[in-house]
Structure formats: C-alpha cells, structure tokens
Amino acid sequence: xxxxxxxxxxxxxxxxxxxxxxxxxxxxxxxxxxxxxxxxxxxxxxxxxxxxxxxxxxxxxxxxxxxxxxxxxxxxxxxxxxxxxxxxxxxxxxxxxxxxxxxxxxxxxxxxxxxxxxxxxxxxxxxxxxxxxxxxxxxxxxxxxxxxxxxxxxxxxxxxxxxxxxxxxxxxxxxxxxxxxxxxxxxxxxxxxxxxxxxxxxxxxxxxxxxxxxxxxxxxxxxxxxxxxxxxxxxxxxxxxxxxxxxxxxxxxxxxxxxxxxxxxxxxxxxxxxxxxxxxxxxxxxxxxxxxxxxxxxxxxxxxxxxxxxxxxxxxxxxxxxxxxxxxxxxxxxxxxxxxxxxxxxxxxxxxxxxxxxxxxxxxxxxxxxxxxxxxxxxxxxxxxxxxxxxxxxxxxxxx
Numbered sequence: 001x002x003x004x005x006x007x008x009x010x011x012x013x014x015x016x017x018x019x020x021x022x023x024x025x026x027x028x029x030x031x032x033x034x035x036x037x038x039x040x041x042x043x044x045x046x047x048x049x050x051x052x053x054x055x056x057x058x059x060x061x062x063x064x065x066x067x068x069x070x071x072x073x074x075x076x077x078x079x080x081x082x083x084x085x086x087x088x089x090x091x092x093x094x095x096x097x098x099x100x101x102x103x104x105x106x107x108x109x110x111x112x113x114x115x116x117x118x119x120x121x122x123x124x125x126x127x128x129x130x131x132x133x134x135x136x137x138x139x140x141x142x143x144x145x146x147x148x149x150x151x152x153x154x155x156x157x158x159x160x161x162x163x164x165x166x167x168x169x170x171x172x173x174x175x176x177x178x179x180x181x182x183x184x185x186x187x188x189x190x191x192x193x194x195x196x197x198x199x200x201x202x203x204x205x206x207x208x209x210x211x212x213x214x215x216x217x218x219x220x221x222x223x224x225x226x227x228x229x230x231x232x233x234x235x236x237x238x239x240x241x242x243x244x245x246x247x248x249x250x251x252x253x254x255x256x257x258x259x260x261x262x263x264x265x266x267x268x269x270x271x272x273x274x275x276x277x278x279x280x281x282x283x284x285x286x287x288x289x290x291x292x293x294x295x296x297x298x299x300x301x302x303x304x305x306x307x308x309x310x311x312x313x314x315x316x317x318x319x320x321x322x323x324x325x326x327x328x329x330x331x332x333x334x335x336x337x338x339x340x341x342x343x344x345x346x347x348x349x350x351x352x353x354x355x356x357x358x359x360x361x362x363x364x365x366x367x368x369x370x371x372x373x374x375x376x377x378x379x380x381x382x383x384x385x386x387x388x389x390x391x392x393x394x395x396x397x398x399x400x
Contacts, residue, residue: 001032001033001106001107001397001398002032002033002035002104002105002106002130003028003032003033003034003035003105003106003107003108003109003397004034004035004036004037004102004105004107004108004109004121004124004128004130005021005024005025005034005035005036005037005108005109005110005111006036006037006038006095006108006109006110006111006117006120006121006124007021007036007037007038007110007111007117008038008039008091008111008113008114008117009021009038009039009041009043009111010022010025010036010038010039010041010068011041011063012041012049013041013042013043013044014282014283015043015044015227015228015280015283015311015312016043016044016137016228016311017043017111017113017137017138017311018041018043019283019311020111020137020198020199020311021036021038021111022063022066023199023201023386023390024109024390024393025066026064026065026066027386027390027394028390028394028397029064029065029066030065031394033104034065034066034067035066035067035068035069035101035102036066036067036068036069037068037069037095037098037099037102037120038068038069038070039070039071039073039091039095040052040053040055040059040070040071040072040073040075042075044228044229044230044257044258044259044280045258046075046076046077046078046079046258046259046260047075047077048072048075052070052072053072055072056072057071057072057094058070058071058072058094058097058098059072060101069095069098069101070098071091071094071095071097071098072094073087073090073091073094074086074087074090074091075087078260079260084140085160087114088113088114088115088116088117089116091114091116091117092114092116092117092119092120095117095120096120096123099120099123099124099127100127102124102128103128104128105124105125105128105129105130106129106130106131107130107131107132107133107397107400108121108124108125108130108131108132108133109121109133109134109135109397110132110133110134110135110171111135111137112134112135112136112137112138112139112140113137113138113140114140115140115160115163115164115167116163116167118132118134118167118168118170118171119167121134121171122170131172131173131400132170132171132172132173133171133172133173133174133175133397133400134167134168134171134173134174134175134191135174135175135176135196136174136175136176136177136181136185137176137177137198139181139184142184164188165188165189168185168188168189168191169189169190169191171189171191172191172192172400173191173192173193173194173400174189174191174192174193174194175193175194175195175196176193176195176196177196177197177198177311178197178332179195179332180330180331180332181332182195194396196389196393196396197384197389198311198314198384198389199314199384199385199386199388199389199390200314200315200317200318200380200381200384200385200386201386202318202377202380202381202385202386204286204287205286205287205290205291205315205318205319206287206291206318207291207319207320207321207377209287210287210288210290210291210292211288212288212292213285213288213289213292215254215256215276215278215281215289216252216254216292216293217252219250220250220251220252221248221250221251221252221294221295221363222252222254222292222293222294222295223245223251223252223253223254223293223294223295223296223297223359224253224254224256224289224290224293224295224296224297225238225253225254225255225256225257225296225297225298225299226254226256226257226280226281226286226289226290226296226312227256227257227298227310227312228257228258228259228312229255229257229258229259229260229261229262229265230259230260230261231260231261232300232301232310233261233298233299233300233301234299234300234301234302234326235261235264235265235268235299237299237326237352238255238265238297238299239265239268239269240352241253241297241299241352241355242269242272242274242275243272244352244356245274245356245359246272246273246274248359248360248363250363251274251359251363252274252275252276253274253275253276253297254275254276254277254278254293255269255275255276255277255278256277256278256279256280256281256289257279257280258279258280286315287319290315290316290318290319290321291319291320291321293319293321294321294362294369295321295322295323295324295359295362295369296316296319296321296322296323296324296343297323297324297325298310298312298313298316298323298324298325298326298327298333299325299326300325300326300327300328300331300333301327302326302327302328302347303328310333313325313333313336313337314380314384316343316376317336317340317342317343317376317377317379317380318376318377318380318381319373319377320370320373320374320376320377321369321373321376322342322343322344322362322369322372322373322376323337323342323343323344323376324343324344324346324355324358324359325337325343325344325345325346326345326346326347326351326355327345327347328347329347331345331347333345334347336379336383337376339379340375340376340378340379340380341372341375342372342373342375342376342377342378342379343372343376344358
C-alpha cells in the first residue's frame, strides 16, 4: 500500500504525538510505502529546533525508510488559543503545497491535532485517490476550553466546533486513543470508528536495563514529574505538594520537561530547596530517568476529562514504579490505575492530606511499593505493548 501520514508533530520530537506518529510510520514502512507531511519540529519548547531553523520554508528528508516533507510554520512562544489557531492556518497553507509531492495514495492518515490538517487529507484523497482516516490524539478545541486557554462562549468557538464536525464527517474512518475519547468522538462524527491507543515499547522502558541516573540523589526518596509543563496540569497543586514535602527531609522532587508554563512554574519553585528543575532529557536517557525514580507524579486539572489520554502514563507505569495521579473522577487514567493496582488516583478536592499519607506509606514500605510498581508494568505490557497495538492497527487499515 501507499500510505500518507499527515502529522503536525513528528521525529525528532521524541515525546507525545511526535513519538507516536514516527513510531506508527516506521512500523508501517516495514511493509508499505510511507510518506509523511509534517511541521518543522518545535515541541515541547515551542521553538523551532535549531538544526531546522536554518533550513528554508520547505525541506525534505528520509528517516528510517520514511520520506518526510516539512513546512516551517509560525510557532508562537506562548501558545495562546489565537496563536495556536494562526499556527494551524499557517501550517495548512504551507503544507498544501506538500500535498502535491505525494504521487500515489491508498490511504491517508491524518493525526489530530491539527484539526485543519484533515482538509489536507481530503486534498490528498481528492487528487491522489484512496481513503481518509482521521486519528485523534487530542481534541484540541475541547482541551483549550477545559483548561481555560479560551472561553467556550462566543463566535470563534461556535465556528471551530462546526468546522470540526464537518471535517470528521468527511472521513471514511476515525480512531482515537481512549474509550472515553471514543465516546466523545461518537458525538462529533457519524463515520466508522476504531480504538487505536498509544503504546509502550517496553524493551526501551525497562528497569532491568536502566543505568543509574546522575540527576538523582540516591540517598533520597526521589519523586519525578517528567513531561510537558503545560496548561493541562494542575501546577498550583504541584506547588502545594512540594511545599508540604518540605517537612520530610529525605524527599527530593524533580521536575523535568518543557512547555508553555515552564517559566512561571520554575519561578514559583525557586523558594523550595526540595525541588530541582531540569530540561527534557534525550529519549535515549528516558529509561534511566523513569526507572530510577521512586515515585511518579501526574497532577491533572479536574476539568480535563476525556479530551486527552496522557501518553506519559504508559512510560510511568512501564518503569515498574508506583504513580500518584490526580484528575477528573471519570478519567480513563483512573480506570487504568485502579484496575492494574499500579498506582493511586485522586479526584476529590482537599486531597493533599490523603496524598501525603500515601507518600509516607510508600516511603516506609519499599517492598509494597515495588509490588505496586511491578503490577503497573505488567498491566501496560499486556494491554499496550507496541507489537500488539501497531499490528492490530496495520491489520485494520489493510482491511478497509
């Protein structure tokens, strides 16, 4: 088959959507001809990578058997709602020219966000034939409203949601990464739908292969948040947690990542001796970092329900270490943690005291902590291994 993938995020972005789009493309390229239309890499720093900034508006390269056509899109330093809309439009306009570099097509897979990229997919289908598959990694408009980036009332929200529904209903097939998001997709589209979750390469996130990390103090109980420092996380609560942990002298907290909220969060944490910030590590170092932590954190806002299924949770669980997560009562992350018995999920208000009790329990019971972590790893290997997820997806697209 001739497969076209349109994804704003792609390698060398090595976290989130970029990681999964590249993994999907390279897996399919083992059997099919795969070409990708992508943006110039910028995430999570919200700054175009230096090696790509020197290139022109259009560039092409071949990586691991996949040919990639890129356009250097506008990238706002602070990703406001309007800034993101402008970025989407600019990417669309420039990438439209890359559509005509696709000579043959049997199926075009559009990874959302960006929603407007689906129109590029329709263009590929119109000019080169084949079918259109829209895969939703993030309901970007819902997420913007739920996290407070934009007001849900007004002319612009009405327009973008109508556009979103119109686009979904022009696809032949749609898919998304969690059951909750699949339910949301049912309200937005009449097309045939598939469950296509993110996956974990447990051969690369493997505690048996982890080397000691120089970032951590081995004499301490090390608590880690690693990932995007953005609007979907509850940073006020994170700061409250760091403050409460000052009473436990042998606890050290690490914030590793980049994102739109990084400057203000890091500035707020400067008052605390028990928290250190580091920029993102290379993917090759991620295993050492995840597996040497004693505990993982993910504090999500209660308002974010099922617009997003955080991909970082799979890496946290694959590290065979317990996690403490907050969020909405109906989040699928809660379901995964509770059914696996691989961590602790909190959705009520005034939860800090309960979390501190769990933290003290884990510190005092290292054997039980290890059992919880091993249950988490066993769960993600059984449910979300790269081999089973991508093999099933490949079967699905070959059957359509």
